[in-house]
Amino acid sequence: MASGPFSLALFLLQIITVCADAGIMNAADDYQKGSYGDAPAQRYLSDPDIWSPIFNAPIWNRSAVSIAKTPHLLMSLEYESRMGPYLFSSDDLSLIYANRNFAFVNNVRVQRYRGETVLTFWEGMQGKGHAQGVCVALNKHYEIVFNVTSSVSFSADADLHECEVTRDDTVLITIYESTAVYNLSSVGGKEDDVLLDSCFEEIKPDTGEVWFGWRASWFFHPTASYHDYEPVTHNGWDPWHINSLQKIKEGDYIVDLRRAHTVVLINGTDGWPIWNLGGKGNDFEDLSDGQATAFAWQHHARFLDDDLTQLTMFDNHQLEWEKAVGCTGPGCSRGLRLELTHFPEKTVKLVEEHLAPSGLGCYAMGSYDALPNGNSLVGWDSQAGFTEYGPDGTAVMDAAFGRFNTNVRTYRVFKDTWVGLPNWNPKLALDAVSGNVLASWNGATEVVSWVVMVANRRETLVSIDSRSGADESATIHAAKKGFETSVAVGGALDKFQYVRAAALDVAGTVIGATDLVNVADGNCIEVASLPDTRGWLAVRFGADPD
Numbered sequence: 001m002a003s004g005p006f007s008l009a010l011f012l013l014q015i016i017t018v019c020a021d022a023g024i025m026n027a028a029d030d031y032q033k034g035s036y037g038d039a040p041a042q043r044y045l046s047d048p049d050i051w052s053p054i055f056n057a058p059i060w061n062r063s064a065v066s067i068a069k070t071p072h073l074l075m076s077l078e079y080e081s082r083m084g085p086y087l088f089s090s091d092d093l094s095l096i097y098a099n100r101n102f103a104f105v106n107n108v109r110v111q112r113y114r115g116e117t118v119l120t121f122w123e124g125m126q127g128k129g130h131a132q133g134v135c136v137a138l139n140k141h142y143e144i145v146f147n148v149t150s151s152v153s154f155s156a157d158a159d160l161h162e163c164e165v166t167r168d169d170t171v172l173i174t175i176y177e178s179t180a181v182y183n184l185s186s187v188g189g190k191e192d193d194v195l196l197d198s199c200f201e202e203i204k205p206d207t208g209e210v211w212f213g214w215r216a217s218w219f220f221h222p223t224a225s226y227h228d229y230e231p232v233t234h235n236g237w238d239p240w241h242i243n244s245l246q247k248i249k250e251g252d253y254i255v256d257l258r259r260a261h262t263v264v265l266i267n268g269t270d271g272w273p274i275w276n277l278g279g280k281g282n283d284f285e286d287l288s289d290g291q292a293t294a295f296a297w298q299h300h301a302r303f304l305d306d307d308l309t310q311l312t313m314f315d316n317h318q319l320e321w322e323k324a325v326g327c328t329g330p331g332c333s334r335g336l337r338l339e340l341t342h343f344p345e346k347t348v349k350l351v352e353e354h355l356a357p358s359g360l361g362c363y364a365m366g367s368y369d370a371l372p373n374g375n376s377l378v379g380w381d382s383q384a385g386f387t388e389y390g391p392d393g394t395a396v397m398d399a400a401f402g403r404f405n406t407n408v409r410t411y412r413v414f415k416d417t418w419v420g421l422p423n424w425n426p427k428l429a430l431d432a433v434s435g436n437v438l439a440s441w442n443g444a445t446e447v448v449s450w451v452v453m454v455a456n457r458r459e460t461l462v463s464i465d466s467r468s469g470a471d472e473s474a475t476i477h478a479a480k481k482g483f484e485t486s487v488a489v490g491g492a493l494d495k496f497q498y499v500r501a502a503a504l505d506v507a508g509t510v511i512g513a514t515d516l517v518n519v520a521d522g523n524c525i526e527v528a529s530l531p532d533t534r535g536w537l538a539v540r541f542g543a544d545p546d
Helices: 028-033 458-462 533-541
Strands: 010-012 016-019 041-043 051-053 056-060 072-079 082-089 095-098 105-113 116-126 131-138 144-148 163-165 171-182 193-203 210-215 242-247 253-257 262-266 273-277 299-303 310-315 334-341 347-355 367-370 376-380 385-389 395-400 414-416 427-430 437-440 449-455 473-479 485-488 498-504 510-513 516-518
Touching (some): 028 395, 051 072, 082 105, 105 131, 105 414, 116 163, 131 163, 171 242, 193 242, 193 253, 210 253, 299 367, 334 367, 334 376, 347 376, 427 516, 437 449, 449 458, 458 498, 458 516, 473 485
Antiparallel strands (some): 016 485, 041 051, 056 395, 072 082, 072 414, 082 095, 105 116, 116 131, 163 171, 171 193, 193 210, 242 253, 253 262, 262 273, 299 310, 310 334, 310 367, 334 347, 367 376, 376 385, 385 395, 449 473, 498 510
């Protein structure tokens, strides 16, 4: 151990670091039979308001899973009627960030806005198949950068399905708007019926300026729908069901209309369809014996290139609950990658088809994320699971966060890189059973290790300058493991009155510290941060624990 500028009498302890997290399970049968409940979850002593799933992963080939280029997994989750954005480590699926302060959250992902990496999601109140709320972006300190909803041109707020930041630093949002006295007699309705229209807007967040607005009813007839007419509720009948948006380089828009079984390229000037892929108005010759255009009830259509040749989507393909698990044959849900040509003829062929190892049919939701290492991440989102595939199509990870055929679900699953530096402090708790110290920091991505400090005087743990050789103290350095690191302190809590923990980054620099905790009663004592300890801890312990 290197000597530092301060000569301290330290009582050094041998450390044993034990992960307090539950870890990944590999018990597919018991997990799906409900032996652990519909949504197996864990809580944390150091941050008791947080819940996170206990994942079951019957397939886990860590050497083939995308980790280095996409170290974080992002999704939304709900526990006890509270929902929020969640981030996990791609390395071991341990929790990194959870915020359960929302009624309903969708579409958690990392995007770029005005040169800054932001965490975006939709939050609001859910309806049946659609919702009303706002598109939110947070910076690395989890402070709001923007929240966007629809303009006064619409009577409804931003819908849950999309929150897409464009290369122009605008935001695309979907909107579901009721239109009264609409003629639906052609599909079995009334001449003065109520329509639930599929709409979208492109908005500049910093000014509120509307760049573009679009309504499906201006350009599509209700007969384009594959969904049977239903007697109108107060919101109206939804024939098209918009669920994903993408702005391309030329300024046009890719629009996914689930109930029309079509992906449409919309002219960014006048709104007219340039072409339709799939559905009743399909413009493409299918070179794969119908497999490339046979998608139905699909979600999350995305082009991967500016030439519009590589298209991914999640093909739900069916709406029936009874085909949800153990599905075989052409009726199963699947992740699709298609290759399109536009000149001289419009053609499409199937390049990749990813079926769930469990044979899943997802009546709703779903996602496809093409990863930078060549892998593909498919979210079976209404079936509480996701699968990562290698470039050859082999499943390298298959994980569930709840039982299939239950109400446990998310909307989309992504992998990306996020740097989180929260403006709140880490937290610490004492485990009465083991005698260990538990430390966690919700949202912090840069913590590599923890230093646990114990002493008999408060001042010893507040400022280095107040330390003295006469004051007996102890310091324990431990590698971070999982969300909540459990540090065995060898009986130190029986010898000292106060304990505190500091979080260190890869350079060994203190980036945050907990409040003091009184060992006798476990109560926190609020103190200032540890500015004086930054250099000392870096020199004293180096970047890595022993």
